[in-house]
Amino acid sequence: xTGVSQDPRHKITKRGQNVTFRCDPIxxxxxxxxxxxxxxxxxxxxxxxxxxxxxxxSRLLSDRFSAERPKGSFSTLEIQRTEQGDSAMYLxxxxxxxxxRTDTQYFGPGTRLTVL
Amino acid sequence: xxxVGLHLPTLSxxxxxxxxxxxxxxxxxxxxxxxYKQESGKGPQFIIDIRxxxxxxxxxxxxxxxxxxxxxxxxxxAATQPGDSAVYFCAENIRAGKSTFGDGTTLTxxx
Numbered sequence: 001x002t003g004v005s006q007d008p009r010h011k012i013t014k015r016g017q018n019v020t021f022r023c024d025p026i027x028x029x030x031x032x033x034x035x036x037x038x039x040x041x042x043x044x045x046x047x048x049x050x051x052x053x054x055x056x057x058s059r060l061l062s063d064r065f066s067a068e069r070p071k072g073s074f075s076t077l078e079i080q081r082t083e084q085g086d087s088a089m090y091l092x093x094x095x096x097x098x099x100x101r102t103d104t105q106y107f108g109p110g111t112r113l114t115v116l
Numbered sequence: 117x118x119x120v121g122l123h124l125p126t127l128s129x130x131x132x133x134x135x136x137x138x139x140x141x142x143x144x145x146x147x148x149x150x151x152y153k154q155e156s157g158k159g160p161q162f163i164i165d166i167r168x169x170x171x172x173x174x175x176x177x178x179x180x181x182x183x184x185x186x187x188x189x190x191x192x193x194a195a196t197q198p199g200d201s202a203v204y205f206c207a208e209n210i211r212a213g214k215s216t217f218g219d220g221t222t223l224t225x226x227x
Contacts (some may be wrong), residue, residue, distance in 0.1 A: 042205050043216030091159050105215055106158035
């Protein structure tokens with residue numbers, strides 16, 4: 001257990017529905033990352049926050065995806081009008097980064113999304 | 117020329133043998149590299165990291181080697197155990213940003 005928690009662990013939804021996932025990072029970590037992982041592939045970056053500011057978004061993050069970190073602690077990732085291609089593992093990671101120095105990203109267990 | 121280990125999608129070793137997992141990274145500006153282990157249904161688990169000002173770093177039973185000339189990273193696992201069976205990913209970072217993951221290698225340890 002890395003200290004990063006995600007909820008729910010599994011989500012099954014029907015195409016067209018909205019889903020929201022939550023990530024609670026390690027408490028002293030100022031950076032929070034979202035990745036998506038499909039079967040047999042490495043995680044792909046979606047977006048990341050430093051405190052409450054969203055610093056970078058991947059082109060993978062279509063306008064149906066939105067992420068927030070309103071108080072600089074937990075984060076939510078919402079997918080609107082889900083499509084079957086959204087089926088994947090959604091991973092959250094957190095790190096303590098200071099200036100240009102990168103510290104290790106610690107990953108949560110992931111949320112497995114299945115869109116029927 | 118210099119010999120560089122190839123990335124293999126799968127690797128099978130006998131328990132007790134040493135394992136070497138290779139990774140080619142893409143960006144010469146990357147300054148931080150990490151190896152992760154991922155078991156089925158779980159998130160990636162940190163194993164060891166190395167910064168670009170080093171070429172070797174050792175942990176407990178693991179060693180990471182960095183060759184910036186050919187943009188190559190390797191993970192050596194000594195005395196491989198059945199519990200080491202998993203998918204291993206390398207990741208690269210540039211200046212405290214996102215991680216970019218390489219293709220994974222599935223390690224199978226035969227008892």
